[in-house]
Amino acid sequence: MHISNLPAVRACHPAWNKGRIVGQKRPLLPKHVWAIRVRLEIANNHRELALFNLAIDSKLRGCDLVKLKVADVFVAGQIKERTSIIQSKTQKPVCFEITEGTRKSLQRWMGESLMIGSEFLWPGRFHERLHISTRQYARLVRGWVKSIGLEPSSYGTHSMRRTKVSQIYKKTGNLRAVQLLLGHTKMDSTVRYLGVELEDALVIAEAVEI
Numbered sequence: 001m002h003i004s005n006l007p008a009v010r011a012c013h014p015a016w017n018k019g020r021i022v023g024q025k026r027p028l029l030p031k032h033v034w035a036i037r038v039r040l041e042i043a044n045n046h047r048e049l050a051l052f053n054l055a056i057d058s059k060l061r062g063c064d065l066v067k068l069k070v071a072d073v074f075v076a077g078q079i080k081e082r083t084s085i086i087q088s089k090t091q092k093p094v095c096f097e098i099t100e101g102t103r104k105s106l107q108r109w110m111g112e113s114l115m116i117g118s119e120f121l122w123p124g125r126f127h128e129r130l131h132i133s134t135r136q137y138a139r140l141v142r143g144w145v146k147s148i149g150l151e152p153s154s155y156g157t158h159s160m161r162r163t164k165v166s167q168i169y170k171k172t173g174n175l176r177a178v179q180l181l182l183g184h185t186k187m188d189s190t191v192r193y194l195g196v197e198l199e200d201a202l203v204i205a206e207a208v209e210i
Contacts, residue, residue, distance in 0.1 A: 024195065026154050027162040028056075028145075035148040048140060050109035051122060053102035055160040059181055060096070062134045062157035063088050068121040074110065079103040087183050094183030162193070169194055 028036075033056060040049040054073075055065055064087055073080055081103070084095040098106070109115065114123060120131040138157050145155040165178045179190040 024193075025156040025159045025162070027159055027166040028155070030167065032145070032148060032150065033163065036144045039147055040144075046105065046109045046112060047114075047122070048144075050102070050105040051137075051140065052144060052160075053105045054098070054121075055157075056163055057099055057102045058096045059161050059164055060085070060094075061087070061089065061161060062137050065160075066122055066132050066134055066137050069119055070110070070115075070121055071119075073098060073106060073121065079106050090183060090185060092183060092185065094181075096181070166194060 036052060037049065040052060051065075054068075058065060058068075060068075064085060067088075068085070072083055072085055079102075080098060082095060082097050084093050086092070087094050106121075122132045122137075124131055124133075134157070141155065141157050141160060142152045145159070146152050161182070165181055168181070169175065169178050175187060175190055175194075178194065179187055182190060182193065184190045184193070
C-alpha cells in the first residue's frame with residue numbers, strides 16, 4: 001500500500017503576540033506628562049523625576065538615554081542648556097535641549113549621595129553594572145504610565161521618545177525640525193515614525209461634512 005508523503009503535524013502554539021497590543025507605542029499627552037511629574041515630585045523621587053524629564057526633552061532611544069554620562073549634561077558646576085551625543089544606532093550626532101524644569105530636577109538628582117563620583121548619569125545599583133539597563137528603564141516607564149491609569153501595553157520607551165516631537169509636529173507641521181530632533185537620516189523614517197500621513201488624512205476627513 002502506497003503512503004504519500006504528508007507534511008508533519010505540529011502542535012499548535014499560541015501566537016507570540018496573542019493578547020498583546022503590537023505596533024507603535026503611543027506618545028504621552030501633555031496631561032499625562034504633568035500627571036506623572038506631579039506623582040514623582042510628591043514622592044520626592046529625584047532620580048526618576050530627572051530621568052523622566054530628560055527622556056522627554058532628549059527624545060533619545062532608550063539605549064542612548066541609559067548610557068548618558070554626567071559630562072554630557074554637566075559643565076563648570078551647572079547643567080547645560082543644550083548638548084549633543086553620538087547615537088548608538090546611527091553613529092551620528094544628535095542635539096537636544098535641556099529645559100529649565102529638567103535642569104532643576106537634574107541638579108537635585110546630582111546632589112544625591114549615589115551620584116558622588118559617578119561617571120554615569122543613571123548609575124546601576126550593583127558594582128558590576130555601570131549604569132541602568134534598557135530593561136530597567138522599560139520597567140520604570142511601565143510603572144509611570146500605570147501610576148496614572150494608562151494601559152501599560154500601549155506605551156513603552158519609544159513613547160518617551162515620541163512625546164515631545166508629536167506635539168512639535170502637531171503645532172508646527174515642521175517635519176524637517178522633527179527629523180533633526182530625532183536624529184533620523186531619512187525623512188521617510190520620520191514620516192513613518194510619526195504616522196503623519198494617517199494623522200493628516202484623518203484631520204482632513206474630520207473637517208469634511210457630507
